[in-house]
Amino acid sequence: MQPDKLTAASRIVRAIVILFVLAAAGILLASFAGSPQQRIRLFARSLNLTSPAFIAAGHALRHPEFLHPAVDLCFSPLLGNPPPDPHALLFEPRAPLVSEGLR
Amino acid sequence: MIWHPLLLAVLILDSLSFFMVSAAAVTALRIVISWSPQSAEQHQIRLEVKAEVASVQVRGAGLLFVASSVLFIVAVSNVLPALVPGAMCGTGVLQACRGLGQRALAFRLLTIVIVYVWCSVDRLNRAHPDAPLTTVSGRGCLLLVPVLFLAYLDSVRAVMALDTHQPVDCCAVVYDQVRSLAPATGNLLSLPDAWMVAVFLAAGILLIVLGLRVWRAKSPPSSPLSFALTGLSLLWVPLAYLALIRVLAAYHYQVLYHHCPWCLFLADHHLVGYPLFGALAVTCLEGCVLWVGLKVARDFPQVAIPAYNRSQLAGLSIASATLLFVVLAAGPAMLWRLRFGVWM
Amino acid sequence: MKHPIISPLWIWAARDLMRHPYEALLLVLSLTSLIAIMGAALLLVEAVSHEATDLLKAGPSLVVRRISGGGWVPLPKRESLQLAKSVPGVVHARTRLWGTVLGPEGPVTLFGVDQLEGDLLLAHQLSRRPAAGEAVIGHGVLSQLNQTVITLTGQETLNFKIIQILEPHTSVATHDIVLLDATDAGKLLGVPDGFASDLAIEVFHEEEEQAIVPDLAAAFPWPVRITTRREAIGSYSAGWARLGGMTGFILLPALTALALIVAGTIRDRLGRRYEVGLLKALGWTSTDLIRLQMYRAILLAMAAAACGMLSACLLVFWPGSPWAGFFLSGWQTHPAALHINASGAFWVLVQISAIIILPFLTATLWPALKGVAADPQDLLQGHER
Numbered sequence: 014m015q016p017d018k019l020t021a022a023s024r025i026v027r028a029i030v031i032l033f034v035l036a037a038a039g040i041l042l043a044s045f046a047g048s049p050q051q052r053i054r055l056f057a058r059s060l061n062l063t064s065p066a067f068i069a070a071g072h073a074l075r076h077p078e079f080l081h082p083a084v085d086l087c088f089s090p091l092l093g094n095p096p097p098d099p100h101a102l103l104f105e106p107r108a109p110l111v112s113e114g115l116r
Numbered sequence: 117m118i119w120h121p122l123l124l125a126v127l128i129l130d131s132l133s134f135f136m137v138s139a140a141a142v143t144a145l146r147i148v149i150s151w152s153p154q155s156a157e158q159h160q161i162r163l164e165v166k167a168e169v170a171s172v173q174v175r176g177a178g179l180l181f182v183a184s185s186v187l188f189i190v191a192v193s194n195v196l197p198a199l200v201p202g203a204m205c206g207t208g209v210l211q212a213c214r215g216l217g218q219r220a221l222a223f224r225l226l227t228i229v230i231v232y233v234w235c236s237v238d239r240l241n242r243a244h245p246d247a248p249l250t251t252v253s254g255r256g257c258l259l260l261v262p263v264l265f266l267a268y269l270d271s272v273r274a275v276m277a278l279d280t281h282q283p284v285d286c287c288a289v290v291y292d293q294v295r296s297l298a299p300a301t302g303n304l305l306s307l308p309d310a311w312m313v314a315v316f317l318a319a320g321i322l323l324i325v326l327g328l329r330v331w332r333a334k335s336p337p338s339s340p341l342s343f344a345l346t347g348l349s350l351l352w353v354p355l356a357y358l359a360l361i362r363v364l365a366a367y368h369y370q371v372l373y374h375h376c377p378w379c380l381f382l383a384d385h386h387l388v389g390y391p392l393f394g395a396l397a398v399t400c401l402e403g404c405v406l407w408v409g410l411k412v413a414r415d416f417p418q419v420a421i422p423a424y425n426r427s428q429l430a431g432l433s434i435a436s437a438t439l440l441f442v443v444l445a446a447g448p449a450m451l452w453r454l455r456f457g458v459w460m
Numbered sequence: 461m462k463h464p465i466i467s468p469l470w471i472w473a474a475r476d477l478m479r480h481p482y483e484a485l486l487l488v489l490s491l492t493s494l495i496a497i498m499g500a501a502l503l504l505v506e507a508v509s510h511e512a513t514d515l516l517k518a519g520p521s522l523v524v525r526r527i528s529g530g531g532w533v534p535l536p537k538r539e540s541l542q543l544a545k546s547v548p549g550v551v552h553a554r555t556r557l558w559g560t561v562l563g564p565e566g567p568v569t570l571f572g573v574d575q576l577e578g579d580l581l582l583a584h585q586l587s588r589r590p591a592a593g594e595a596v597i598g599h600g601v602l603s604q605l606n607q608t609v610i611t612l613t614g615q616e617t618l619n620f621k622i623i624q625i626l627e628p629h630t631s632v633a634t635h636d637i638v639l640l641d642a643t644d645a646g647k648l649l650g651v652p653d654g655f656a657s658d659l660a661i662e663v664f665h666e667e668e669e670q671a672i673v674p675d676l677a678a679a680f681p682w683p684v685r686i687t688t689r690r691e692a693i694g695s696y697s698a699g700w701a702r703l704g705g706m707t708g709f710i711l712l713p714a715l716t717a718l719a720l721i722v723a724g725t726i727r728d729r730l731g732r733r734y735e736v737g738l739l740k741a742l743g744w745t746s747t748d749l750i751r752l753q754m755y756r757a758i759l760l761a762m763a764a765a766a767c768g769m770l771s772a773c774l775l776v777f778w779p780g781s782p783w784a785g786f787f788l789s790g791w792q793t794h795p796a797a798l799h800i801n802a803s804g805a806f807w808v809l810v811q812i813s814a815i816i817i818l819p820f821l822t823a824t825l826w827p828a829l830k831g832v833a834a835d836p837q838d839l840l841q842g843h844e845r
Contacts, residue, residue, distance in 0.1 A: 022475035041802055056585065056634055066598070066637065122807075184814070
């Protein structure tokens with residue numbers, strides 16, 4: 014084993030540790046320098062905002078006030094897609110409805 | 117079900133720990149069936165090597181499981197309340213899990229107790245070249261498998277059952293629980309609050325004194341003293357929980373009659389639930405380890421000295437954890453009394 | 461070789477990495493890309509839900525909108541304010557005049573600023589309140605910010621002189637907003653004088669938001685649609701958390717493949733049992749050998765975590781970078797600027813550690829355990845045979 018290889022190896026270890034610490038410190042510093050929350054809150058209070066401007070204007074997710082109650086809530090974009098119901102996947106759901114109707 | 121990345125992390129860590137414990141259990145089964153320390157045959161030597169591997173696997177699995185349990189508690193108490201309509205804290209989240217969350221937590225707690233005791237026994241086993249406790253730790257590993265499986269299964273079921281579309285009312289749950297607990301648990305809960313706190317404090321101080329005596333004992337600690345410490349620590353934990361929830365939590369919330377354990381984990385209350393319940397868990401776990409250490413010292417003379425040392429360390433841990441709990445739980449009440457001159 | 465801080469085993473681990481530099485580099489690259497994709501998704505989710513929650517908490521508790529069979533209709537200002545304030549629990553009620561109109565580069569959110577709002581804003585944000593024919597626009601309304609006139613199309617098409625462009629770091633609230641004089645806004649939106657788009661209501665306690673809804677709905681003589689702040693916060697938190705979870709599930713096969721490759725490589729390496737036997741014969745214990753493998757993996761994971769998290773932060777938070785929003789949630793327009801929050805970034809790192817780094821370390825530990833737990837004599841003899 015050549016000693017200069019071990020010196021290079023120790024430099025690699027130090028470089029990785031320094032990279033990690035610098036990355037963590039950078040993210041931490043950026044977060045401190047980050048958001049002017051006070052000014053954003055002031056706008057929200059002044060204009061009575063009910064949604065942030067992440068989604069383009071006109072989309073129902075941006076303006077939940079646009080949702081009309083006559084539209085079935087199943088289609089509301091505010092609700093996530095429900096998980097699939099295994100009964101609906103395995104069995105035909107229409108059968109009991111038909112028999113109920115016949116009765 | 118809710119597709120939250122924190123829950124995904126919990127399930128991945130659980131899967132890994134279950135996988136590792138299952139692999140170790142195969143070796144543990146062979147150890148229980150055919151361990152013969154006197155034999156110099158190839159089979160025994162291979163089994164000894166495998167026992168070493170299994171020991172590392174269970175320790176690794178234990179670490180992963182504890183990490184996943186902490187993440188699960190963080191998810192329930194701090195992350196998911198924002199996603200479950202009507203939930204203000206973990207109580208609402210557990211309500212939205214349709215009762216499976218409590219079961220998952222109970223099995224997780226039991227698994228952690230078994231893993232912790234197993235790790236202590238394994239450490240004592242590795243302290244001697246003959247590894248005299250190998251069969252005991254093999255049985256412990258086999259005991260761990262079904263409990264960890266139930267914890268894993270119930271966690272998966274709780275995550276699957278979590279309903280984020282149905283509103284919950286967590287305050288109603290807290291009040292109902294307190295009302296329904298009163299007749300069911302009888303005398304202990306109908307004890308006047310002042311008495312309950314007095315008993316809790318007296319037992320806590322006794323626990324600290326006994327723990328320090330066990331720690332400072334120059335000769336191996338006497339059995340009656342150590343068994344008394346074990347019994348008292350295991351009895352004190354539920355008493356401390358009740359005193360905290362029924363009386364002392366009000367001073368943290370500064371609201372009367374709010375008996376919710378999960379609100380203590382919220383950032384609004386400085387996350388005080390973590391050190392409080394952590395201290396209770398340490399008291400309970402170290403109480404078990406103290407008893408196990410004494411039993412091992414008595415039954416396996418080869419490891420008697422490390423076992424006694426471990427028991428002494430358990431005494432110190434119990435005393436420190438109890439002191440931390442008493443200070444954190446009763447501190448706000450004392451401050452309130454000093455500030456306003458009356459109890460709440 | 462002695463080093464004051466770093467344990468010699470770490471240096472040995474790095475030396476071991478240098479023996480297979482391309483393999484190590486490829487492993488770091490694949491881990492970095494996994495962490496960067498997962499981290500970008502989680503940071504985006506964290507930032508959006510954090511900023512949305514913070515903004516919504518400053519907004520009104522409830523919004524009351526008058527509806528008809530076909531959609532929404534303006535409500536009379538004075539009458540609706542009186543009716544709202546008559547409901548017990550309502551602390552404060554204000555009318556809003558707003559809507560969406562077509563700007564030069566797509567739809568924009570238009571707000572009519574009356575005297576009250578103007579005064580409050582004037583003191584802090586605006587150089588002055590927009591007068592008739594003037595507009596204050598958000599940073600994302602126009603791509604060329606040197607324009608002096610903006611054309612808006614609603615009920616009519618009107619031109620406005622731009623008097624101020626709002627600062628980009630407030631774009632979470634103001635990205636595509638245009639502020640006009642209330643009369644101009646009314647003309648564009650087709651809302652007559654004395655009418656407003658909806659009512660913003662504050663209640664005394666957060667808990668009352670849901671409870672007051674039936675009373676409030678009953679107080680108005682026309683049908684209304686009431687949206688609560690809590691359901692908006694819930695939709696942002698739950699909807700976006702789902703995106704993070706989905707990304708995690710999508711990356712699971714890649715993660716499993718990486719873990720299998722890592723386990724296979726280490727098994728092959730430790731399969732060359734002579735090397736392990738020699739080290740053991742020289743006095744290395746099984747624990748030392750396992751530690752060596754773990755340190756090797758930890759060095760790779762640390763480098764990948766640092767590079768991956770930095771890439772993820774740049775993808776999500778670099779000013780003007782639309783990558784994460786474009787790929788992960790299909791944002792077609794230039795997105796509003798997001799800001800890092802320290803606790804959010806910490807939790808993302810915890811989640812990444814649990815989802816990617818710990819399985820990677822387990823994949824390293826597993827074959828290492830199998831490989832090193834053997835008798836050195838067997839290992840050396842096995843090579844000779």
